[in-house]
Amino acid sequence: MTESSDITRDYDLYLGCVAPNRYPMIEASTVQVFKKLGINLHDMKGASCCPAPGVFRSFDIPTWRAIASRNITIAEQDRRDIAVMCNGCFGTLLEANHLMNSHPDQRTETNAILEKVGRQFEGTVKVRHIIDILYNDVGPKAISDMVIQPLRGVKAAVHYGCHLLKPSETRPWGKDENPTFFDDIVEASGAESIDYKDKFMCCGAGGGVRAAIKDVSMDFTREKLSNMKDAGVDIIVDCCPFCHLQFDLGQVEVKAMFGEEYRFPVIYISQLLGLAMGISPYDLGLIATKDKPPGTPPFIPTEPFVKKVVEGM
Amino acid sequence: MVNSDEEPRIGVYICDCGVNIAGVLDNDELREYAATLPNVVKSERYKFMCSEIGQKLIQEDIENGEINRVVVAACSPRMHENTFRKATREAGLNEFLFEQANIREHDSWVHMRQQDDAQSIAQDIVRMAVAKASKLEPLEVMKVEVKPSALVIGAGIAGINVAKDLGDQGFDVTLVEKTPTIGGHMAQLDKTFPTMDCSACIITPEMVEVGNHPNINILNYAEVTKVDGFVGNFKVEITKKPHYVDQEACTGCGGCSDVCPVITGNEFDEGMKERKAIYLPFPQAVPNKFTIDMDHCIKCELCKDECEPDAINFDDKPKKIEKEFGTIIVTTGYKAFDPSDYTPYGFGRFPNVITGLQMERELSSFGPTVGKPVRPSDGKAPHSIAFFQCVGSRSFQPGMNNYCSRVCCMYAMKQARQYKEKHPEAEIYILYMDIRAFGKGYEEFYEIAAREYGINFIRGRAAEVFENPENNNIIIRAEDTLLKRPIELEVDMVVLSVGLEAQEDATVISRLLNVSQTADGFFMEAHPKLRPIDTLSDGIFVAGVAQGPKDIPDTVAQAKGAASGAASLMAQGEVEIEPYFSVINNALCSSCLSCVDLCPYTAISYDKLANLVTINKALCKGCGTCTAACPCNAITQNHFKVSQIMAMIDTAIPTR
Amino acid sequence: MVLIKEQIKKIDKSIVEEVVEDELLERFKSCYQCGTCTGGCPSGRRAAIRTRDVIRQALVGLDDDLLSSDLLWLCSTCYTCYERCPRDVPTTDIIIKLRNIASHRGLMKGPHLAVSKMLIETGHGVPINDEKWSNLRKSLKLTPLPPTVHSFPEAVKEVQTIIKELKFDELIAYGEEVKKKLAEEEKKRAPERIEELEAELKQLKEEAGK
Numbered sequence A: 001m002t003e004s005s006d007i008t009r010d011y012d013l014y015l016g017c018v019a020p021n022r023y024p025m026i027e028a029s030t031v032q033v034f035k036k037l038g039i040n041l042h043d044m045k046g047a048s049c050c051p052a053p054g055v056f057r058s059f060d061i062p063t064w065r066a067i068a069s070r071n072i073t074i075a076e077q078d079r080r081d082i083a084v085m086c087n088g089c090f091g092t093l094l095e096a097n098h099l100m101n102s103h104p105d106q107r108t109e110t111n112a113i114l115e116k117v118g119r120q121f122e123g124t125v126k127v128r129h130i131i132d133i134l135y136n137d138v139g140p141k142a143i144s145d146m147v148i149q150p151l152r153g154v155k156a157a158v159h160y161g162c163h164l165l166k167p168s169e170t171r172p173w174g175k176d177e178n179p180t181f182f183d184d185i186v187e188a189s190g191a192e193s194i195d196y197k198d199k200f201m202c203c204g205a206g207g208g209v210r211a212a213i214k215d216v217s218m219d220f221t222r223e224k225l226s227n228m229k230d231a232g233v234d235i236i237v238d239c240c241p242f243c244h245l246q247f248d249l250g251q252v253e254v255k256a257m258f259g260e261e262y263r264f265p266v267i268y269i270s271q272l273l274g275l276a277m278g279i280s281p282y283d284l285g286l287i288a289t290k291d292k293p294p295g296t297p298p299f300i301p302t303e304p305f306v307k308k309v310v311e312g313m
Numbered sequence B: 001m002v003n004s005d006e007e008p009r010i011g012v013y014i015c016d017c018g019v020n021i022a023g024v025l026d027n028d029e030l031r032e033y034a035a036t037l038p039n040v041v042k043s044e045r046y047k048f049m050c051s052e053i054g055q056k057l058i059q060e061d062i063e064n065g066e067i068n069r070v071v072v073a074a075c076s077p078r079m080h081e082n083t084f085r086k087a088t089r090e091a092g093l094n095e096f097l098f099e100q101a102n103i104r105e106h107d108s109w110v111h112m113r114q115q116d117d118a119q120s121i122a123q124d125i126v127r128m129a130v131a132k133a134s135k136l137e138p139l140e141v142m143k144v145e146v147k148p149s150a151l152v153i154g155a156g157i158a159g160i161n162v163a164k165d166l167g168d169q170g171f172d173v174t175l176v177e178k179t180p181t182i183g184g185h186m187a188q189l190d191k192t193f194p195t196m197d198c199s200a201c202i203i204t205p206e207m208v209e210v211g212n213h214p215n216i217n218i219l220n221y222a223e224v225t226k227v228d229g230f231v232g233n234f235k236v237e238i239t240k241k242p243h244y245v246d247q248e249a250c251t252g253c254g255g256c257s258d259v260c261p262v263i264t265g266n267e268f269d270e271g272m273k274e275r276k277a278i279y280l281p282f283p284q285a286v287p288n289k290f291t292i293d294m295d296h297c298i299k300c301e302l303c304k305d306e307c308e309p310d311a312i313n314f315d316d317k318p319k320k321i322e323k324e325f326g327t328i329i330v331t332t333g334y335k336a337f338d339p340s341d342y343t344p345y346g347f348g349r350f351p352n353v354i355t356g357l358q359m360e361r362e363l364s365s366f367g368p369t370v371g372k373p374v375r376p377s378d379g380k381a382p383h384s385i386a387f388f389q390c391v392g393s394r395s396f397q398p399g400m401n402n403y404c405s406r407v408c409c410m411y412a413m414k415q416a417r418q419y420k421e422k423h424p425e426a427e428i429y430i431l432y433m434d435i436r437a438f439g440k441g442y443e444e445f446y447e448i449a450a451r452e453y454g455i456n457f458i459r460g461r462a463a464e465v466f467e468n469p470e471n472n473n474i475i476i477r478a479e480d481t482l483l484k485r486p487i488e489l490e491v492d493m494v495v496l497s498v499g500l501e502a503q504e505d506a507t508v509i510s511r512l513l514n515v516s517q518t519a520d521g522f523f524m525e526a527h528p529k530l531r532p533i534d535t536l537s538d539g540i541f542v543a544g545v546a547q548g549p550k551d552i553p554d555t556v557a558q559a560k561g562a563a564s565g566a567a568s569l570m571a572q573g574e575v576e577i578e579p580y581f582s583v584i585n586n587a588l589c590s591s592c593l594s595c596v597d598l599c600p601y602t603a604i605s606y607d608k609l610a611n612l613v614t615i616n617k618a619l620c621k622g623c624g625t626c627t628a629a630c631p632c633n634a635i636t637q638n639h640f641k642v643s644q645i646m647a648m649i650d651t652a653i654p655t656r
Numbered sequence C: 001m002v003l004i005k006e007q008i009k010k011i012d013k014s015i016v017e018e019v020v021e022d023e024l025l026e027r028f029k030s031c032y033q034c035g036t037c038t039g040g041c042p043s044g045r046r047a048a049i050r051t052r053d054v055i056r057q058a059l060v061g062l063d064d065d066l067l068s069s070d071l072l073w074l075c076s077t078c079y080t081c082y083e084r085c086p087r088d089v090p091t092t093d094i095i096i097k098l099r100n101i102a103s104h105r106g107l108m109k110g111p112h113l114a115v116s117k118m119l120i121e122t123g124h125g126v127p128i129n130d131e132k133w134s135n136l137r138k139s140l141k142l143t144p145l146p147p148t149v150h151s152f153p154e155a156v157k158e159v160q161t162i163i164k165e166l167k168f169d170e171l172i173a174y175g176e177e178v179k180k181k182l183a184e185e186e187k188k189r190a191p192e193r194i195e196e197l198e199a200e201l202k203q204l205k206e207e208a209g210k
């Protein structure tokens, strides 16, 4: 349990697409870690794709805004703020919430559509990334107090991802090209965050580039991986399922496309904190159980890393 | 003089102002409209009312006795109120029976695209002016004495020139400088563009001259802390900070500094060279006397033992000096933009990213590297240097300035050329967006920089830099916009051409002197074209970068202009002030004293014994605060009487 | 040889009107073409997008193929340029707006049409479309289907209603139609093109022979 008592302890957990449907270990680990921190994440029933800010917003802004606003109204009905695990979903829901709240004309337009499905956007909830909750509400100190298995000696390449930080005018951290809040959370686990070249560069997945122009997308990833390698890191830590996919599956694709081989375990922040807090690595999806189906992630096994850092495994 | 008790007979004169007004408004219609208004006996239209013929139109009508009130519907009174007042006066009518209706700035210019609305707005404006004119009363202009003494605030090249010019004309000048030495930024510079003459060689003789001038009193290490009074009679309090060294006794021998154990960065060298806690900013400082920097002094008193004339005094206290001045000239200069917060350029993080002012010190033969620039990381002469233009300027990024700083293009090219002269083999890049080389000889300087010196101009603003960990080189990312290609450029050193910004304490000065600042923080001139060195506070002038970024020739030109403005005021010995002051009717006053506290100019005083509230006509600026606040309606303000203002409001709101 | 006349760029401000439909985008008129956006663009470092040039084209008229080429779709919407623009030009949002314009002309990329169809069918852009994903969830002690649209058919209906109301489905269908048409034209042109290439080859060979 965290010490400060005045923080919000109940959220609607917005799942998105990639976390529940491709990388469910992100969902599982987040729910468990937040439970340990005394924060309840409730189902956001019937939520859809956010829809993704780079793709769907690129096709038709009104559709993007309407579907995003519909998702927000679910939380409004539940009277709970929204916790988001994905940078892309965070971008969409935060921006849509902001536009709907600050532009009456857009709100009227979109509400007219929502009315057809019996909904109205009221502007009563906040959209928060779990990193925001972890850093600003819980705090790295309280997290490190709960660590029973410090991940000492682990060199982590922290990847913030773009939409966590930008556009900064709507983000809780403001304008800062060299932030450290995510590193502070990672270091609360006992791991060390290693600086690497172009740390804040995009993973290459966003904006529909991964879907449409794969080689360019993978070349972003290749460059980041190569910079991480130069810095001598052991693992990649991220806070976005789409970046996560891009780095995990991406290492396989980079090898196929460019013949460069990397084998960095890619760890989502909840998995990292869960491990340090003593949650079973099986429950966190860090070590595969027997019934894990073939052809599913992680594509770069995380097991060897866990075995190295956790005593007695 | 026409008797104002006569029934008002108003003449309305509508100005076309070429196409400025008539291009938008139908002035014939407006003239006909004006003729229908109450008390209007004459309504005319003319191309340029401010011309001699235009003025004659008014004067003839006054002289013929046709009219006894004048309304000119034209530009802003700021532009031509004086012109028409003079015309009115010369024709024998009290000049305060003239009223100007501004149908240009307030209408035709701003409503250019809404012609119909503009026409009815013009009618409103004219109707209101006529309503006020009907109620106008004659007033007499007041005269006050102007003391033949000037206060110059800030002793850079601008302040030094003002002081010298006024001192030479025999006026008593006090030159106040915040730092321990006069000279300002120009003393820091090595050479000046485009002539490449030595900056220090130009300014040091001037510093010495001012230092020895019989009519100039330098108050260095001092700040203006209070200003009362008005044009001709400013009462100023100046606080001299403690030097902890008796300035009379100090011989400037420097023995103290030799023994002082504390080492810190010298401001004069932009932190690139050390100085002691007891110091002289630079060898040629004027006055050439030492000061202890108490923020760093550890009170070991070694200097006290060393000082032969026994000048060190650890008990030194701030001193307040009070003096009256006829005029004040603000020449507070600028502060260079601090790029520390702009992370993409890595200043403060990467040792080989320095500012233009630091480069200037490195280029100076008495600077930290005795004129041979080196990279801070290893002390070696850089083979390649990139200059980034517009750092802190022309940007809407938080903490940056929207305006162009006007000197950075030139100083970057100058520094580049200087370095090339010492290292012909060096590779120099200037990353720019626009090269602004607009002064005399500047364009030629630019062309020679490219052709003769082989300096590479890349059109593109640097996006970001990072450091090559192996050799501390700086790798730049940018777009060569002319090639339409992103580029990565590795250089040994980067110089940020930082812009100029208003001094941090400009707001303090602005409040003390009641001189406004423009949105960018610089002091506002009375009129950007016609009164560029006057401020809206009579008797206070501004010159140099304090008014806005400019180079040395422009600064000196303004300084000379300001000196001349101040001199002509002081030479006349007296000045007219507008009779817009407020008048108190003591019979109605209940001595509640609300007005006394509210008056921003401390013009109202209360005599307890006599139980009398009085308003000092010269101090009163006619702001109207007291008039509005007085619960007994005991105060009226000349030329803005309640009856006059209400007449305008009544006619403005048709339903009333 | 290309006639110079064809090289002359037509200044066509009509696109400006379309872009600034959203008044938030109006600030792009302040662009002074400094290239800060391109200079820091991770995509421009490896591909053909020149952010500054895109903004310029939006201001003075688009090159013929800007909307149909890959250029606009090379932006990963990382917002690096947006953050750094010294003139507060909402660069990334301008690119997104131009993509909207392209999409409404039926110029979406194939994979994007496919994802959109997923969204229209299931409410997820990346749905559970294979048993292995449910099994993976189960192996992590999660419900086989997440409590999203996947568990609530009426929620899928809601999303579909919104899509129909805004004619997003028609937009996608139009995109497919255009795509098909372009492909057919391409195919029709293929024999011609082959002839052209063969002629060129022949000429080259002859020249080489000389």
Ligand code: SF4
Binding pocket: C030, C031, C032, C033, C034, C035, C036, C037, C038, C051, C052, C055, C084, C085, C086, C087, C088, C089, C091
């Ligand atoms: S950074 Fe901004 S001002 Fe500069 S070229 Fe790009 S959009 Fe234009």
Ligand code: SF4
Binding pocket: C037, C040, C041, C042, C043, C044, C051, C074, C075, C076, C077, C078, C079, C080, C081, C082, C091, C092, C095
């Ligand atoms: S948002 Fe797009 S255009 Fe801008 S820097 Fe990122 S990838 Fe380049």
